[in-house]
Amino acid sequence: MHIDDIARLTTLLPVIVYFSFKKKGKLLQAIVFFNTFYLVYDFLYYLIRNFDKEMGDYFNLFYVPLEYLLIYYFFRILYKSKSSLKFLNYTVLFFLTFWAVSSYFIPVSTFNSILNGLESLIVIILTLIYFYEEIKAPQSLFIYSQPQFWGVIGFFLFFAGSFFVFLYKQTYKQEELFREQYSYIHSSFFILRNLLFSIALFIRPEKVKIPNERSSFT
């Protein structure tokens, strides 16, 4: 079995964990929704591509913006401050505009490295904003005892790790050596992401909150 197939199979892991433990929360649902979307999209792409290659390419064109919309949904639930949410909304507008423009110029059969690189960069920035919010107003005594932390670092490590292979894929897609490299690196981080998502869905959130109220002298 090739590492790509193992990576694909691990997408099921968070979904299985979610339905086994049946934990509530919009954020956990967003993670499961994200993985389910990947499974369904991958399956449909496989079917369409077998039927008509060009149609498959057109279908694949919508994968990145839809994936980004789901990431946007995840961070939208996560963010607390208004300025972060405002920034998040701007990124969606910017990213979708960029996707529309670049899709017009780049042939559908070609992998869009700039778009994928941009998506990675935006997700990295969104993660940094989350960390900043956590430092500024901590929600819990131990950040790693919160499911959202594992969800965020799942995205963070996946996009940080895949950033370079995404950038080079458009140019070196045809090279056998690069394809192998891409496969190993991308799949490894894909597996890591799904494992981290599974931890997010498995972990029991810490109940002890930090006392927030300032006692007043009256």
Place this chain on the structure above:
Amino acid sequence: MFFLQSQSLQNNTTYVVYFGTFGMLLLAVGLIVFIVFHQRKVIYYQLRMRNMQAEHQKMLIDATLNSQEEERQRIAADLHDDAGPLLATVRLYLNENLIHQDQATQLQSIYNAKQIVDDTIQLIRNISHSLIPPTLKNFGLESAMTDLIQKINGTGSINGSCRFHDYKRRLKLEAELSVFRVLQELVNNILKHSSASFLHITQNKSESYFYLRIHHDGDGLTQLEYEKMRDTPTGLGLKNIHSRIEILDGKIFFEKDSTNTYYKVTIELPITTLL
């Protein structure tokens, strides 16, 4: 040659991809580790700050309670040591009236008793005035401070003055009493410790704040010294000042003039403390 060049280019790409990915991963993991430890540090710092604040507030409450207790003890001592013997003497004179039936002695005895009752009334009035000065209650802070300064000037040891620039709207009664006590304590400290030759009290108002300032030319305190002394177990008076000002949501600043000629104490209160 072309093949070799192409292979070298491919090797370079391989290195860039591997090192780039490894670098990004290292950065990401480093950042996560940093965040985890830093966030914990921030939380411990915040908790420590909160504990310190709570301790500080407890100390202020203790100081307030102690001063109340001291005040009660003083009143109790005044009543016991002064009013008690006076009333006992009146009782003796009245008893004498029951024994001596001779009218002249009775009249003398009643006269003496009346004198002592008058003294007792004066004594009780003094005790009551020390609790809340009647001038303050009836005419406000400006009059009470002018009264205080006049009394101080009467001693001849210091030259005092008091000027309220904008006091058409009075402070609320409780705030007025608190501010009066603070000013009284500050003036008392200046008289006791500073060897000042002049003392000047001024009042001012801005759109959102009410200010009271004391200038004097003796040895005063700077903000740092005030905070240091306030937090020592002996600085009860300064603790009281701090707690009274804090209750009013105000601030107090101790400054030294840049020319080193005088010290300045500023009390800043929010405008909401006015009636």
